[in-house]
Amino acid sequence: MRLTVSVNSRLGKGELLMCGTRVVRSLAVSLVAGVLCSSYSGPTLAQAGAAPADQDAKMRVLQQRIDDLSKQLKEIQDAEAKNAKTVATVDKAWNTFIKGFFGTLDVSIDYTTKGMEDMVAYHLACTGPNGGPPCTLDLNNPKNGGAHPYGRVSWMAMMSSNGSNVGYRGSHQIGKSNVDFIYQVSASIDMAAAPGLQNTWTKSSNTVQGAIGLGDTFIGLRSKSLGQLKFGEMYTPYKTSTDRLNPFGGMLGNYNVVMGNTGGDNRVEFGTRMDHVIVYDSPSWAGFSFDASYGFGQNPDPYNNITPLGSADCSGSNNPGSGNLFLNCDDGGFNYSYGGDLKFETGGLYLVAAYELHSAVNRSSDGIGSNNPIYGALPGAGPGPSNFACDNPNNSPLLDCDTYNAFAAEYPQAACCGVTSPPYNPAYDTGDEWAAKAGGQYRFQFGLTVSYLWEEMKRKLQDVMMFQNERQRNGQWAAVEYELSGGGDRIALGWAHAGASTGDPGGQHNYDPNGVGHNTSNMYTAAYWHKFDKQLTWYFDYAVTVNNVNAHYDIGAGAHGIKTDCHDATHTPFVDYSSAGPTTWGGCRPQGFSTGLNFKF
């Protein structure tokens, strides 16, 4: 009995809560000990000849104390259960909170070459009226004294951060309905260099690399039966619906080098993250589902030559002034966009078709050579009658006036006199662009996955400008992937083909008139992945892009951080609007190796 009382007196209720099971066990032992003591003392008292009335009284007291102890024990057990429930609730909330964080960290070491170190550019020799076509390369008259591409354009080792990002996502049930409010914020992060703006002598981007929002960021509503509706900045269904057909996402030679890439450069026009866009994702019905998107143009300029309201850069992630041009959006600024996809999936089969339109895309900076009709016809300070820049090459010594004069003679309307920029004449290079694609994927039970995708991209232009329509072509993608070691390792091969575009991709220092339309390209990729565990993967990758004479596709477009492209290191200490930034060399053959680590969480 004393033992029991002693325990109770030493431990308060709060302490007992803290001690938990241990205290309960102690009390139980005390209770049993008390009962045993009582049982033992009974016979002793009886043997001493105590009166039965005393024994009854003592038994009542004892029973009362047992009842008290039982009551205390019950209270402690209830408190402990409540405490455990609270702890479980807190744990669940904490786990839910932690689960909301997601991301990918990916850094690689690349060893790549632009594959153009031996190239030489030549002036044109034109025999047509007014010095226009037909033209050919004047092999006796090399440009710049026969100089090769400027700078380190051969093999180079680099470190690259590839598609690295961190984000947070979650949901919140609306009342007692089956609808959740959903949200996600995401940031693209650079694991290999300090974040900041991408302002150089050739462009002026205001997008902060590494800031929250440079990643799919949205709010929305989600229902199991009706799908989800998202509002914000995010990739559109045209991109997301076929991402799974591309096993090389974020790597050298991923399919965005060709697919969705209308200009054969570092930007993926039909795979870009859209500002101020609404996306609807339907639920899956018997394997069928569809998605749709609408992007608000928000551009007060009729030719979309300025940044949209609320955006830091031009539409489609076009940077103002890219290529040492005017600080405007004439390299792809557009107004509204819309698109969608239709998908079917059952077992290992996945079929998809998708479409997207960008309205009134301003491509005034496209053109043959380094000068399109607008830029080549910029009023200069020269003595010529038109006062154009090419009448006085000394005004901008890097202008490619041979090329400009050749096509100005062939297309006088496009290069007509008196054209200045801005403002822009709508008769020139502003028109809708759309893309459509269809493809599928099948995964065999033994670990082989095959994928194929066909794509058609169009640009609606007046005939007078079709000669420089480099945005219109088809493309194909095929990939095979095989899982080794039960899925722990993978190996994949990929092939992409860019069909011929109507106009030759612009900006080429070494444009070859003998190769008009010879702007196709083929890309080959091979990669191996080894999983250390579910989250950490090592990979090795090789890719090469074989460009035809007037094409300049790279091996880094898409989410790979460092783009190994067909631009040399030419730079000017001044902005002269001559497109004389990094000079583009058509027909280059970029290739490279890459090995890196990828961690997801």
Add this chain to the structure above:
Amino acid sequence: MAGPGRLGGPAGCAARGCGIHRIARNVEASKVLRVIKRVPYAGITAAVLCGLVACASGPPKSDAQLQADKVMAERVEAALGADKELFAKHITAHADNGVVHLTGYVWEASDFQEAVSIAESVPGVTRVVNDLELNRNGNDNGPVAR
């Protein structure tokens, strides 16, 4: 200033068929018209959002059914998490009378089929609806030079 005799009040307007009142009426009418034109958009948007919430609220379930669905979802998530190859941290399972609905992120194309197969293998699961998404975040666009 807008005296009926001078600028076309009701009487003058009636006589000449025009005037500031008529203009005012036209202005008001145009405002109303603009508002009316906007109503469908706002109305449709509101209707869609309200409809989304209302229509998605099905008949209430019993406590027992809710508990059973919860246990089922937890079993599926546990099975997904126990797989050696699948990174399932961001897969969420919801259960509804044996039908399991998968949402969230996976990182590899093969994960779609793997996740569905694993969920289907959980006892009591009659069907799996796959609404998973492939995580391809980061920044896809690089600098452009011409």
